Amino acid sequence: MGTKYDFLIVGTGLFGAVSAYLLRQKGYTVMLIDKRDHIGGNVYTEKVHGINVHKYGAHIFHTSNKKVWDFVNSFVEFNRYTNSPVANYKGKLYNLPFNMNTFYQMWGVKTPEEAKAKIEEQRAEASDRLKIKSEKLGVPCEPQNLEEQALLLVGKDIYEALIKGYTQKQWGRKCTDLPAFIIKRLPVRFTYDNNYFNDKYQGIPVGGYTTLIEKMLAGCEVRLGIDYFDQKEELDACAKRIIYTGEIDRYFNYEYGHLQYRTVSFETEILEGVANYQGNAVINYTDAETPYTRIIEHKHFEMFGEELTESPDTVISREYSKEWQPGDEPYYPVNDDKNSALYAQYKALADAQTKVIFGGRLAEYKYYDMHRVIERAMEIVEMETIRTK
Numbered sequence: 001m002g003t004k005y006d007f008l009i010v011g012t013g014l015f016g017a018v019s020a021y022l023l024r025q026k027g028y029t030v031m032l033i034d035k036r037d038h039i040g041g042n043v044y045t046e047k048v049h050g051i052n053v054h055k056y057g058a059h060i061f062h063t064s065n066k067k068v069w070d071f072v073n074s075f076v077e078f079n080r081y082t083n084s085p086v087a088n089y090k091g092k093l094y095n096l097p098f099n100m101n102t103f104y105q106m107w108g109v110k111t112p113e114e115a116k117a118k119i120e121e122q123r124a125e126a127s128d129r130l131k132i133k134s135e136k137l138g139v140p141c142e143p144q145n146l147e148e149q150a151l152l153l154v155g156k157d158i159y160e161a162l163i164k165g166y167t168q169k170q171w172g173r174k175c176t177d178l179p180a181f182i183i184k185r186l187p188v189r190f191t192y193d194n195n196y197f198n199d200k201y202q203g204i205p206v207g208g209y210t211t212l213i214e215k216m217l218a219g220c221e222v223r224l225g226i227d228y229f230d231q232k233e234e235l236d237a238c239a240k241r242i243i244y245t246g247e248i249d250r251y252f253n254y255e256y257g258h259l260q261y262r263t264v265s266f267e268t269e270i271l272e273g274v275a276n277y278q279g280n281a282v283i284n285y286t287d288a289e290t291p292y293t294r295i296i297e298h299k300h301f302e303m304f305g306e307e308l309t310e311s312p313d314t315v316i317s318r319e320y321s322k323e324w325q326p327g328d329e330p331y332y333p334v335n336d337d338k339n340s341a342l343y344a345q346y347k348a349l350a351d352a353q354t355k356v357i358f359g360g361r362l363a364e365y366k367y368y369d370m371h372r373v374i375e376r377a378m379e380i381v382e383m384e385t386i387r388t389k
């Protein structure tokens with residue numbers, strides 16, 4: 001092939017697509033490959049019965065970064081969708097994230113003052129434990145795991161009903177073996193506000209995420225159904241630099257062993273003649289016994305009011321979470337201590353590479369949301385173009 005391109009980008013997910021767009025804007029030549037038979041990585045959506053189905057799980061775009069929001073809106077319009085999932089715990093419904101509606105449903109409290117007093121009482125045990133530990137060690141201690149963090153944030157009733165079972169299903173690990181930061185993603189509010197995110201901007205791209213990625217990649221050379229490692233030598237030779245967005249441990253042939261990931265599988269059903277199955281895009285099943293974590297009803301991401309019933313059918317997906325095995329798609333990095341230490345070893349190898357840049361959720365082994373992936377791609381492209389000037 002010869003060194004035909006400035007950059008070869010492995011992966012057409014959000015990281016690959018944003019990098020490709022920005023590099024081309026700066027005048028670089030780019031080729032992308034993906035082992036899947038479609039672009040978009042995990043944000044890929046496909047039309048089923050006129051509904052954009054989030055094939056790899058519900059994706060809601062949210063950010064407080066105006067630059068990122070303006071960037072995505074320069075390709076497609078975003079609708080007014082606001083994520084407000086509902087939790088079903090043993091048949092009883094609770095609003096999420098944890099807010100005055102949840103506190104009312106859980107305890108019957110109606111004012112922020114009553115709710116705060118109830119949470120104070122609920123978290124007393126966990127807070128005392130932390131105090132004793134801090135006194136013993138002579139330094140202020142932080143919660144060491146997800147359970148300790150959750151008990152301090154919302155107390156034991158909410159932890160038991162809405163967090164413990166769901167988290168253990170989602171991660172396949174006990175809450176005491178998971179990092180605290182995972183639960184800190186969720187807001188705790190003393191207002192009647194069911195918006196899952198605190199960010200300034202939120203929505204779903206009109207036409208689905210595939211349209212967003214297609215627009216970013218317009219005019220780019222993209223080859224699908226190619227696994228980089230099947231033709232690595234030849235592909236490496238065709239570009240001056242490589243941007244790699246796959247799993248970092250795979251890049252180094254698992255030299256130090258496998259990093260762990262969680263994968264998700266979906267049982268998707270088309271319900272003909274059912275216009276509105278569950279009344280919400282996302283319902284979480286938070287008990288430990290229901291085998292799936294949540295049911296997504298895709299049309300609610302983009303159809304509101306009358307539009308909803310004008311479209312006669314619906315599509316739902318039950319989401320099951322399990323440990324990644326070779327051959328599965330990796331979805332979530334497991335950022336516990338053991339994996340973080342292993343990742344640090346791979347990161348040292350990655351930092352020593354001169355031709356390859358590692359970016360995105362899998363190559364950086366980080367629990368990035370979409371807006372963070374875009375920010376990282378912007379940062380990395382900026383750094384690289386300064387470096388290669």
Ligand code: FAD
Nearest residue numbers: 011013014015035041042057059060228246360361369370
């Ligand atoms: P990916 O989308 O994984 O793209 C990597 C691409 O590289 C893939 O297409 C893959 O096929 C390709 N690839 C890998 N290895 C090779 C190889 N050897 N050869 C060729 N191609 C290769 N974020 C939000 O902001 N909001 C949400 O609501 C949200 N919900 C989520 C729900 C689920 C179930 C999951 C799993 C993630 C969710 N995210 C959400 C996160 C979001 O999916 C990621 O931030 C984003 O998709 C990461 O983009 P990426 O390009 O880094 O990775």
Ligand code: UDP
Nearest residue numbers: 087162163164166167170182183185284286
């Ligand atoms: N979580 C929970 N109960 C819920 C929803 C979330 O305990 O009903 C916890 C769970 O540990 C999850 C974390 O909060 O991993 C973050 O949730 P989020 O919805 O942000 O996860 P994602 O969208 O990445 O699956």
